[in-house]
Amino acid sequence: xxxxxxxxxxxxxxxxxxxxxxxxxxxxxxxxxxxxxxxxxxxxxxxxxxxxxxxxxxxxxxxxxxxxxxxxxxxxxxxxxxxxxxxxxxxxxxxxxxxxxxxxxxxxxxxxxxxxxxxxxxxxxxxxxxxxxxxxxxxxxxxxxxxxxxxxxxxxxxxxxxxxxxxxxxxxxxxxxxxxxxxxxxxxxxxxxxxxxxxxxxxxxxxxxxxxxxxxxxxxxxxxxxxxxxxxxxxxxxxxxxxxxxxxxxxxxxxxxxxxxxxxxxxxxxxxxxxxxxxxxxxxxxxxxxxxxxxxxxxxxxxxxxxxxxxxxxxxxxxxxxxxxxxxxxx
Amino acid sequence: xxxxxxxxxxxxxxxxxxxxxxxxxxxxxxxxxxxxxxxxxxxxxxxxxxxxxxxxxxxxxxxxxxxxxxxxxxxxxxxxxxxxxxxxxxxxxxxxxxxxxxxxxxxxxxxxxxxxxxxxxxxxxxxxxxxxxxxxxxxxxxxxxxxxxxxxxxxxxxxxxxxxxxxxxxxxxxxxxxxxxxxxxxxxxxxxxxxxxxxxxxxxxxxxxxxxxxxxxxxxxxxxxxxxxxxxxxxxxxxxxxxxxxxxxxxxxxxxxxxxxxxxxxxxxxxxxxxxxxxxxxxxxxxxxxxxxxxxxxxxxxxxxxxxxxxxxxxxxxxxxxxxxxx
Amino acid sequence: xxxxxxxxxxxxxxxxxxxxxxxxxxxxxxxxxxxxxxxxxxxxxxxxxxxxxxxxxxxxxxxxxxxxxxxxxxxxxxxxxxxxxxxxxxxxxxxxxxxxxxxxxxxxxxxxxxxxxxxxxxxxxxxxxxxxxxxxxxxxxxxxxxxxxxxxxxxxxxxxxxxxxxxxxxxxxxxxxxxxxxxxxxxxxxxxxxxxxxxxxxxxxxxxxxxxxxxxxxxxxxxxxxxxxxxxxxxxxxxxxxxxxxxxxxxxxxxxxxxxxxxxxxxxxxxxxxxxxxxxxxxxxxxxxx
Numbered sequence: 001x002x003x004x005x006x007x008x009x010x011x012x013x014x015x016x017x018x019x020x021x022x023x024x025x026x027x028x029x030x031x032x033x034x035x036x037x038x039x040x041x042x043x044x045x046x047x048x049x050x051x052x053x054x055x056x057x058x059x060x061x062x063x064x065x066x067x068x069x070x071x072x073x074x075x076x077x078x079x080x081x082x083x084x085x086x087x088x089x090x091x092x093x094x095x096x097x098x099x100x101x102x103x104x105x106x107x108x109x110x111x112x113x114x115x116x117x118x119x120x121x122x123x124x125x126x127x128x129x130x131x132x133x134x135x136x137x138x139x140x141x142x143x144x145x146x147x148x149x150x151x152x153x154x155x156x157x158x159x160x161x162x163x164x165x166x167x168x169x170x171x172x173x174x175x176x177x178x179x180x181x182x183x184x185x186x187x188x189x190x191x192x193x194x195x196x197x198x199x200x201x202x203x204x205x206x207x208x209x210x211x212x213x214x215x216x217x218x219x220x221x222x223x224x225x226x227x228x229x230x231x232x233x234x235x236x237x238x239x240x241x242x243x244x245x246x247x248x249x250x251x252x253x254x255x256x257x258x259x260x261x262x263x264x265x266x267x268x269x270x271x272x273x274x275x276x277x278x279x280x281x282x283x284x285x286x287x288x289x290x291x292x293x294x295x296x297x298x299x300x301x302x303x304x305x306x307x308x309x310x311x312x313x314x315x316x317x318x319x320x321x322x323x324x325x326x327x328x329x330x331x
Numbered sequence: 332x333x334x335x336x337x338x339x340x341x342x343x344x345x346x347x348x349x350x351x352x353x354x355x356x357x358x359x360x361x362x363x364x365x366x367x368x369x370x371x372x373x374x375x376x377x378x379x380x381x382x383x384x385x386x387x388x389x390x391x392x393x394x395x396x397x398x399x400x401x402x403x404x405x406x407x408x409x410x411x412x413x414x415x416x417x418x419x420x421x422x423x424x425x426x427x428x429x430x431x432x433x434x435x436x437x438x439x440x441x442x443x444x445x446x447x448x449x450x451x452x453x454x455x456x457x458x459x460x461x462x463x464x465x466x467x468x469x470x471x472x473x474x475x476x477x478x479x480x481x482x483x484x485x486x487x488x489x490x491x492x493x494x495x496x497x498x499x500x501x502x503x504x505x506x507x508x509x510x511x512x513x514x515x516x517x518x519x520x521x522x523x524x525x526x527x528x529x530x531x532x533x534x535x536x537x538x539x540x541x542x543x544x545x546x547x548x549x550x551x552x553x554x555x556x557x558x559x560x561x562x563x564x565x566x567x568x569x570x571x572x573x574x575x576x577x578x579x580x581x582x583x584x585x586x587x588x589x590x591x592x593x594x595x596x597x598x599x600x601x602x603x604x605x606x607x608x609x610x611x612x613x614x615x616x617x618x619x620x621x622x623x624x625x626x627x628x629x630x631x632x633x634x635x636x637x638x639x640x641x642x643x644x645x646x647x648x649x650x651x652x653x654x655x656x657x658x
Numbered sequence: 659x660x661x662x663x664x665x666x667x668x669x670x671x672x673x674x675x676x677x678x679x680x681x682x683x684x685x686x687x688x689x690x691x692x693x694x695x696x697x698x699x700x701x702x703x704x705x706x707x708x709x710x711x712x713x714x715x716x717x718x719x720x721x722x723x724x725x726x727x728x729x730x731x732x733x734x735x736x737x738x739x740x741x742x743x744x745x746x747x748x749x750x751x752x753x754x755x756x757x758x759x760x761x762x763x764x765x766x767x768x769x770x771x772x773x774x775x776x777x778x779x780x781x782x783x784x785x786x787x788x789x790x791x792x793x794x795x796x797x798x799x800x801x802x803x804x805x806x807x808x809x810x811x812x813x814x815x816x817x818x819x820x821x822x823x824x825x826x827x828x829x830x831x832x833x834x835x836x837x838x839x840x841x842x843x844x845x846x847x848x849x850x851x852x853x854x855x856x857x858x859x860x861x862x863x864x865x866x867x868x869x870x871x872x873x874x875x876x877x878x879x880x881x882x883x884x885x886x887x888x889x890x891x892x893x894x895x896x897x898x899x900x901x902x903x904x905x906x907x908x909x910x911x912x913x914x915x916x917x918x919x920x921x922x923x924x925x926x927x928x929x930x931x932x933x934x935x936x937x938x939x940x941x942x943x944x945x946x947x948x
Contacts, residue, residue: 159608187546271524391841436838
């Protein structure tokens with residue numbers, strides 16, 4: 001990669017104590033993202049992708065224990081003091097969540113929420129902040145921006161609210177935007193608009209973006225690189241075209257196969273993945289996917305495969321029997 | 332629509348000009364505004380549309396869980412809208428419903444065995460042994476071990492398992508018709524495929540007719556013989572699945588298809604043609620309701636509400652300027 | 659052929675998730691005291707106690723002795739016996755009064771939350787009217803008209819509790835009636851009665867019971883206050899409240915006469931509160947987030 005590395009996660013792990021025992025939500029993840037690049041993180045519920053995004057933002061629940069390093073722009077966020085961290089959040093590091101109804105304050109107007117952010121981080125005075133807020137709303141495609149400033153979140157539709165949330169996130173020109181399932185709660189036509197908006201803004205601002213989703217279709221056309229997560233670990237990571245064309249992980253293959261395709265004929269039986277996603281409070285020895293994997297061998301049930309590369313250094317996977325690869329992994 | 336009648340048998344379900352409205356805080360929401368459709372015995376009709384289009388309301392109205400303001404629903408020739416009380420309750424044994432949120436669909440304080448036996452009790456099956464036997468049969472049919480499952484509470488199960496339980500409950504009375512209201516939307520991707528396969532299996536095994544409501548086009552296409560597209564309370568287009576998706580006639584159908592994210596990195600997502608947001612169901616636009624977002628809209632579209640007309644073999648679209656067929 | 663899911667694997671078969679809210683020692687102490695006082699009150703007649711109404715004018719305000727374990731009161735009556743018989747009164751009113759609230763209020767609440775519409779407006783309106791009555795005035799009016807007795811007292815306090823139970827039941831029913839499992843029952847052709855009894859009641863009962871225990875605590879205090887003012891149970895029946903009232907005169911000489919019934923009431927009310935709070939916390943399903 002020729003771009004400078006903006007964010008680097010090194011050996012990040014998140015442990016949560018629960019009544020049923022320790023829950024390893026994130027299990028030693030290494031990831032990097034360069035300035036201006038888009039990383040897609042794909043996984044189902046319980047795979048740890050949300051906890052991972054929270055650990056970047058240092059917004060983990062109180063009981064959670066974070067280990068490893070989160071290096072953003074040269075600083076380790078996990079070890080930064082709260083005041084500097086707070087200044088960083090919102091300004092250089094922004095977030096868009098899944099449900100805009102709960103991520104926006106329902107009792108404050110949109111204008112107030114935008115202006116507050118601008119005043120806090122950019123130290124603009126009231127008038128300048130108002131003008132800038134209206135500009136931002138217009139930039140994210142909200143018609144009649146001036147009037148909208150006085151409206152409350154419940155007066156807008158889901159798509160509009162998400163645009164407002166994006167406007168707030170982008171207001172201070174962040175270097176990195178984390179979008180955690182930003183379109184899952186939206187209709188498919190609105191989803192397309194929102195994703196286009198994010199892509200456009202990212203190109204204009206040369207902003208890095210992490211797009212977290214469970215939908216492989218969403219990452220396919222809109223990311224540079226994809227990391228697939230399962231049971232708290234990154235199990236495959238590659239530049240997007242290579243992931244889809246030349247995947248090595250059986251899980252990735254199974255996930256792709258299980259999605260109904262629009263050009264398939266009706267009543268084609270779907271190759272479903274048997275079993276259920278793993279219980280994070282009961283880790284098993286061996287590969288977490290092995291109970292559901294067609295290709296699993298006794299080795300897979302015994303030992304956990306480590307993330308390694310094969311023919312290309314930027315394509316990593318964790319499997320003893322990778323698909324479309326003759327030999328095993330080279331760690 | 333007459334082409335279908337020539338098959339000889341009347342359709343199992345006939346919805347005629349259904350109108351469902353309800354008031355919220357003094358204003359009226361026009362959820363369903365004059366929808367007519369038919370479902371033949373043994374087929375799966377997919378009903379697709381985005382949020383606010385009224386598809387869920389339509390599903391509930393068909394079952395008379397929400398009484399329509401006008402229109403009729405004929406099930407096996409009998410008018411459900413005219414039925415009340417005991418007669419309606421008896422009809423309910425033949426028509427069942429599966430919901431979107433499987434965990435919320437189960438009473439958290441009752442055991443699975445009781446939940447599945449409930450329809451039998453209501454239907455008057457007095458013999459407890461017989462009830463147990465039927466419950467066990469249907470649990471096995473959906474892939475759950477009755478010994479392990481029957482005595483437990485819903486919170487002990489995952490979303491996918493709960494949906495299986497809900498399907499079992501819907502099947503225990505051997506109904507003829509099931510309305511599936513977004514049955515897989517709340518489930519993980521890898522579980523969705525399991526449940527869809529299960530539904531197809533159960534349909535074949537129990538000889539069911541399905542009305543499958545969803546917002547995900549690919550999911551709808553995977554299980555449906557025919558698909559109906561709804562927008563803001565009206566039907567836009569109805570037709571056989573393959574044909575509709577390969578050659579959509581209504582601009583909205585085309586828009587929906589184009590907006591689907593395709594898991595293929597070579598397919599560049601087209602800059603969406605979709606303009607703006609859907610209008611509110613409290614104030615639907617005059618004439619064609621899609622005209623505010625339609626690239627083909629003109630004066631006629633704002634004055635005259637289009638009716639469903641045949642634009643292809645068995646394909647009907649409500650549009651003055653359809654993409655295929657006579658203009 | 660569909661890929662059918664495996665039968666449930668071991669972690670479900672091994673047993674359900676045990677919701678271990680560790681019930682601390684405080685909870686068990688509360689339970690212990692409650693059982694003790696209930697048992698004492700129930701078996702009062704059988705215990706080898708001197709009569710609580712026998713006056714011994716020579717032994718007035720006597721200190722604790724072998725004859726009178728907790729001493730005697732201002733009229734020479736045995737303190738311990740009066741305390742235990744007083745427990746009877748407090749607990750009878752305290753338990754039976756809220757039962758009236760629970761049954762009538764709970765029923766009204768569930769029905770109004772389920773059927774809504776005009777019935778609901780009627781019920782809520784009537785409850786508002788009832789709440790608007792100053793409770794003390796109402797109690798006074800009833801006792802003046804119908805006379806003071808254990809039954810009348812229980813009924814008044816019971817009726818005064820109906821609006822609160824109605825509110826709790828209605829609130830719980832409103833949230834539940836919209837959940838899909840209720841609509842599923844309707845879709846199955848269940849009658850309203852069946853839905854109310856088999857689907858809603860089991861879910862509404864637990865918060866209602868937790869509230870009931872809190873209601874017991876409140877009613878005991880209310881009865882105590884009324885008896886203190888002389889408006890509760892008539893003498894010579896002893897009640898903790900009236901004992902406190904009588905003990906006021908002897909505060910300088912024998913403060914225990916006022917304090918002992920006060921402590922007994924305090925412990926009992928506290929215990930019911932603790933148990934009620936714990937029950938409410940237990941029934942609050944907390945979803946674990948990941």
